[in-house]
Amino acid sequence: MCTNNGLYLFRKGLLRAENAELVLGGEDVSFMMQDREGNYWFSTLSRGIFCLYNRDVLHYTLQGELQGNAVYRLASLPGHRLLLLQEKAGVSILRDGRIHPLFPALPIARRIVFTDLYPIGRTGGYIFNTLAQSYELTDRYIRVRPRPLQLLGSTWTGHCCFINGDSLFVFDADNNIRFLHKVHLLDAVSNVDIGLDSNGVCWVASKMGLYKYTSDDKGEPFSRHPACSLLFTDIVIDKWNTVWASTLGGGIVRIQNDSVTVLTIHDGLASNICNSLSCD
Numbered sequence: 607m608c609t610n611n612g613l614y615l616f617r618k619g620l621l622r623a624e625n626a627e628l629v630l631g632g633e634d635v636s637f638m639m640q641d642r643e644g645n646y647w648f649s650t651l652s653r654g655i656f657c658l659y660n661r662d663v664l665h666y667t668l669q670g671e672l673q674g675n676a677v678y679r680l681a682s683l684p685g686h687r688l689l690l691l692q693e694k695a696g697v698s699i700l701r702d703g704r705i706h707p708l709f710p711a712l713p714i715a716r717r718i719v720f721t722d723l724y725p726i727g728r729t730g731g732y733i734f735n736t737l738a739q740s741y742e743l744t745d746r747y748i749r750v751r752p753r754p755l756q757l758l759g760s761t762w763t764g765h766c767c768f769i770n771g772d773s774l775f776v777f778d779a780d781n782n783i784r785f786l787h788k789v790h791l792l793d794a795v796s797n798v799d800i801g802l803d804s805n806g807v808c809w810v811a812s813k814m815g816l817y818k819y820t821s822d823d824k825g826e827p828f829s830r831h832p833a834c835s836l837l838f839t840d841i842v843i844d845k846w847n848t849v850w851a852s853t854l855g856g857g858i859v860r861i862q863n864d865s866v867t868v869l870t871i872h873d874g875l876a877s878n879i880c881n882s883l884s885c886d
Contacts, residue, residue, distance in 0.1 A: 811838035852880035
């Protein structure tokens with residue numbers, strides 16, 4: 607309802623004073639229209655045009671539910687819940703319109719900056735990083751690590767790989783993050799890509815060449831072919847356990863049962879300089 611003292615909103619078709627919500631109080635609102643995207647536009651006689659994008663807005667502040675107005679990260683959880691990473695209260699859950707502190711005694715600084723948030727598993731587990739630490743949150747526990755966990759992506763075996771310094775972790779089917787290998791290249795070389803096959807073998811593609819880490823935690827250069835010592839840019843492992851690695855000038859290296867095949871411009875590539883790969 608447009609009036610010379612603002613715009614009044616009535617919900618559920620009840621045109622009663624006690625049901626009125628005042629918007630743009632004091633403005634002389636002359637006209638209203640709704641566009642095809644559901645936005646409302648209002649013209650006024652003194653301050654031009656206003657656009658109201660969404661009426662269903664809830665605002666949580668320090669005076670209301672939050673324990674601090676600085677909220678650094680949000681993530682949706684199963685069961686219509688929202689995960690909040692905020693100052694003072696640490697980790698909270700927004701459920702049924704109320705905020706519940708999840709880990710009020712979380713050992714974090716007051717002015718903390720959360721940088722990354724990764725969903726893990728199917729039960730609502732999360733990893734979130736600060737500039738100096740990593741927090742692993744599941745429905746059973748929270749674990750703090752001294753360095754951020756960097757997500758390396760998922761494999762065809764359904765695992766998510768993370769690195770923490772020179773350590774490689776995997777999020778397994780039991781919704782646990784477990785240590786997998788000590789990969790010394792991770793601290794020494796930037797731009798390292800990792801692939802994990804279904805046998806637990808870890809393949810590391812780096813500018814130092816291609817490395818293979820077996821279950822006995824021994825890592826060594828994979829040198830079955832001269833192309834395996836080139837500068838590598840990316841690595842993926844398909845559902846048949848075939849390793850595909852791209853190089854900066856040598857085309858694509860294909861490894862199946864330790865047998866190496868190299869694809870170059872002679873096999874149809876547009877260029878031997880390959881930056882990234884993806885399984886279709």
